[in-house]
Amino acid sequence: MANIGLYIELKEGKSKKSNKExxxxxxxxxxxxxxVVFTNDVGPYLDELKGVKKVIQVKGDDLTYQxxxxxxxxxKIIKDFDLEYFLGIFSAQARDLFPRIAARTEDAxxxxxxxxxxxxxxxxxxxxxxxxxxxxxxxxxxIKILTLRPNVFPVxxxxxxxPEIATVDLVKSEPKIKILEVIKSEAKKIDLQEADVIxxxxxxxxxxxxxxxxxxxADLLNAGIGASRAAVDSExxxxxxxxxxxxxxxxxxxxxxxxxxGAIQHFVGMKTSRVIVAINKDPEAPIFKKADYxxxxxxxxxxxxxxxxxxxVL
Ligand SMILES: Cc1cc2nc3c(=O)[nH]c(=O)nc-3n(C[C@H](O)[C@H](O)[C@H](O)COP(=O)(O)OP(=O)(O)OC[C@H]3O[C@@H](n4cnc5c(N)ncnc54)[C@H](O)[C@@H]3O)c2cc1C
Numbered sequence: 001m002a003n004i005g006l007y008i009e010l011k012e013g014k015s016k017k018s019n020k021e022x023x024x025x026x027x028x029x030x031x032x033x034x035x036v037v038f039t040n041d042v043g044p045y046l047d048e049l050k051g052v053k054k055v056i057q058v059k060g061d062d063l064t065y066q067x068x069x070x071x072x073x074x075x076k077i078i079k080d081f082d083l084e085y086f087l088g089i090f091s092a093q094a095r096d097l098f099p100r101i102a103a104r105t106e107d108a109x110x111x112x113x114x115x116x117x118x119x120x121x122x123x124x125x126x127x128x129x130x131x132x133x134x135x136x137x138x139x140x141x142x143i144k145i146l147t148l149r150p151n152v153f154p155v156x157x158x159x160x161x162x163p164e165i166a167t168v169d170l171v172k173s174e175p176k177i178k179i180l181e182v183i184k185s186e187a188k189k190i191d192l193q194e195a196d197v198i199x200x201x202x203x204x205x206x207x208x209x210x211x212x213x214x215x216x217x218a219d220l221l222n223a224g225i226g227a228s229r230a231a232v233d234s235e236x237x238x239x240x241x242x243x244x245x246x247x248x249x250x251x252x253x254x255x256x257x258x259x260x261x262g263a264i265q266h267f268v269g270m271k272t273s274r275v276i277v278a279i280n281k282d283p284e285a286p287i288f289k290k291a292d293y294x295x296x297x298x299x300x301x302x303x304x305x306x307x308x309x310x311x312x313v314l
Contacts, residue, residue, distance in 0.1 A: 004031040005056075005083035007074065008045065009091055010038065015045055017194050018089040018150035025153050026087060027051050029119055034081050035163070036074065038063045042165060051159020056081065060170030065093060066179065071100035072171040078105050078143060080168075085119065090147035091193075102145045109141035113149050127246075150193040151251040151272065190224035192243065197254045198270075200226035200243055201236065204259015204280065204299055208236045213303050214258060220310045226250065226270075228260045244269035258299045262287025279303065 004026045009016045026033045033052040037045055042057045049055050058073055078086055078101070086101070088094045090113045102110035115134065116125040122138045124146060192198060199214045199221070211225065218225050227237030229244055243250055245265040255273035260266060262278070262285055270276070271290070278291035279299045288294045295302050 002031050002084035003034055003053075003082055004029055004085040004087065005034040005036060005078060005081065006086070007088040007094075007097075008035050008037045008049070009089055009093060011191075011194075013044075015048055016089060016091065018091070018148075019048070020155045020157070021150065021153040022087045022089060022148055023048070023052070024156045025117065025148065027159060028156070029085075031085070031119075034077075034083060036077055038070070038073075038170070046162065049159075049163055051161055052163045054081075055163045055165050057165055057167045058170055059167055060172070063170065066175060067096055067100055067177050068175045069170055069172055070097055071104055072173045073168065074101045075104035076171055077168060078108075081166075084143060086143065086145045088147045090114075090149050094147045098145060098147055105143055105145070107141050108143035108145055109139035110145040110147075111137055111139065112147045114146050115149055115152055117146060117148070132246075149249060151249040189240075190218075190222070192224045192226055192241070192248050192250050195224035195250065195252050197221045197223035197256075198226045198243070198250055198252045198273075199223050199256040199258065200228065200241075200260060200270075201231050201258050202228035202260030202266075203230035203234060205231060205236055206259075210300075211236060213300070217256075217303060217307050217310065220307065220314055221254075223254075223256075224250075224252075226255075228263075228266050257287055257291070258303060260287055261285050262290055 006022045006026050008019050034054045034056055035049050035052045036056045038058040040059050056077055102108045111124050113126045114124045123136055125134050125136045128135045199218050201211055201214050214225055226243040227241040229242055231237045232239055232242045245268050247269055249269050251272045253274045255270050256277045258279045276291045277293045278287040279295045279302045280287055281298050283296045
């Protein structure tokens with residue numbers, strides 16, 4: 001039985017929501033699961049890691065993300081623990097880290113942004129050309145390194161059995177990269193793929209400036225702000241806000257679509273939202289067939305009313 005490793009990505013000390021997907025996938029594979037966490041205190045993560053065979057705790061005096069240290073440590077773990085598969089979330093950090101891990105691991109192949117994975121038949125699928133094609137690959141290398149697109153793979157909560165814990169020291173090789181400064185975006189942007197609430201604007205929002213209307217509601221709900229491709233193409237919103245087939249797949253508890261018609265390519269990016277609210281002036285808009293709650297009306301009237309109501313109750 002081959003061993004499957006996975007990288008538990010942390011953000012500000014918390015396990016990222018999509019780790020649950022890689023974990024569920026790995027546990028369902030029937031292989032022995034090894035979860036790698038860079039932390040000096042593994043305690044807070046053990047509940048989530050029930051059911052894995054081994055937690056590999058990477059310790060160090062400074063565990064701030066450093067591409068060389070992380071990649072060298074991970075490559076060593078893959079070798080020492082005889083991991084045949086290694087998984088992670090296709091996150092911003094993974095885009096930087098996983099190619100480095102693959103390059104440092106002998107006989108390894110990497111496929112990023114997987115939408116489907118069939119380990120038995122060595123088949124993985126990922127979108128190419130901005131989602132216009134789905135390509136299937138088989139990795140011929142011995143070690144298969146894969147990142148999973150967030151919010152695509154099903155989550156199964158819980159797991160039986162406490163894992164064993166192994167500790168490994170962070171490999172502090174001679175760094176080839178020096179991080180001089182981390183510049184955070186000025187706007188308080190909430191990661192759409194982690195957000196519990198998202199309010200999105202479509203072509204109906206009409207201008208870039210009108211997104212400020214959505215921002216006011218977002219501030220009250222601690223929500224992320226999304227957009228349709230039409231809004232992005234019209235330069236009302238930036239690409240990192242795009243939800244859908246060629247944008248982000250999101251999975252919030254509440255998704256509020258404002259001035260979005262509900263095209264299939266948008267819907268595939270938000271269909272797993274627990275509650276969908278649509279505001280659209282066209283009663284025939286397809287979004288109403290998918291929404292749990294619908295407001296037929298002008299968003300420029302409905303959104304300010306929603307804001308006032310929220311202010312009153314929050
Ligand atoms: C290969 C491919 C990939 C694609 N990928 C994506 C993707 O990732 N994400 C995505 O979103 N789309 C994607 N699309 C585009 C998709 O097909 C639609 O064109 C797009 O989603 C439409 O965006 P929209 O709903 O904002 O615009 P429209 O379809 O133009 O709808 C605007 C809506 O706003 C309503 N409206 C207008 N004014 C108001 C108002 N004042 N108040 C209330 N409602 C109002 C209108 O009634 C209308 O329903 C893709 C298309 C292709 C071919």
